[in-house]
């Protein structure tokens with residue numbers, strides 16, 4: 044097999060879905076060969092990348108007063124079943140433990156499908172007084188859902204490995220409203236650091252989490268034109284309080300229901316980053332998140348093998364204290380190494396050959412633009428710093444361009460129909476349920492959500508009834 048073939052990918056524009064599977068495997072993110080459908084092995088490189096992504100969220104959650112906890116991974120049927128009342132079909136998606144060793148079990152246990160029930164069962168003992176509120180906690184755990192649709196690595200899985208979920212508890216509904224605003228702020232910051240474009244929408248009343256007051260979703264668009272939900276911030280009001288007896292005593296000795304919210308991210312966030320930024324050579328990673336930020340590749344030429352390698356080591360040592368650097372001094376040919384590190388999305392490659400050794404210079408290659416430049420050894424540190432900034436800026440620019448290309452604002456049902464499928468389409472909506480349903484029926488897809496009052500004062504007309512439309516609604520295919 045030639046060097047090129049070992050790292051060849053199906054062109055992303057030709058078949059995104061195949062490209063995505065191939066890049067996850069060839070860049071050593073996941074191994075899909077585990078014999079349980081919908082569950083995947085995370086490889087060291089992929090795990091490290093996901094950790095870097097999680098650390099961004101970790102920082103934001105801590106900054107805003109959320110504390111990490113751990114609750115067990117199994118839940119008795121009796122505790123969980125109270126949730127069945129308002130979530131239709133939930134029971135069918137659960138992994139049940141029905142035996143303990145050789146014994147049939149008395150009460151079935153579920154493998155954590157969500158954490159609300161598990162947490163609330165104990166929290167009604169933690170929270171007794173208004174002094175215990177607000178309470179903001181989060182955990183990072185796997186959750187299990189028996190997904191019946193075709194599974195896809197990272198996008199539709201049966202074991203969500205990196206579920207980082209925040210749960211919050213408040214004395215009043217107004218406090219919960221403010222919390223949800225904070226959660227949306229956290230999401231925005233998070234996806235801005237990931238360089239993933241998004242739109243924040245409120246879900247339509249008929250699509251809101253059953254029993255919840257409302258929720259905001261962040262959605263992005265994948266290269267195949269389908270919308271991907273990146274996260275939800277849900278205001279449950281006192282729904283769970285009523286179900287699980289979460290009450291507290293207020294300042295006047297009155298018993299009141301606790302208001303709760305939840306939000307979270309998973310490996311889907313990384314899936315979006317990979318899908319949006321990757322190209323036909325593999326991953327393209329922002330310098331801040333790349334497990335390896337710089338790779339140094341010596342290019343030996345006859346008679347200069349030792350000297351070139353020594354120089355490459357000097358370069359490596361100069362950078363190793365400040366950056367995540369790798370010196371690739373393996374026996375593979377330089378061409379093979381280039382393809383390999385391009386596949387893994389390393390933002391900067393430093394090529395060191397005889398010429399560089401003799402001139403005491405370095406050739407820098409940037410993965411985002413596939414461009415080379417020459418820099419004197421003495422300028423290396425400052426050049427890398429500014430180069431990382433330039434790469435991030437360029438990736439941000441590409442992100443905006445990417446998003447604009449795949450979204451459009453329509454003013455009529457006809458315009459929606461012309462664009463939907465390849466793009467996700469926004470349109471003016473008056474907010475009436477019957478108009479929303481009519482659009483969904485006409486177009487054949489569900490409304491993804493709407494930007495509340497985004498069109499206020501703009502004089503746009505609802506695509507169905509022609510009345511003034513305050514909201515910008517979004518519609519399209521979705522994952």
Ligand SMILES: [Zn+2]
Pocket residue numbers: 472473474475478505506507508509510
């Ligand atoms: Zn209308």
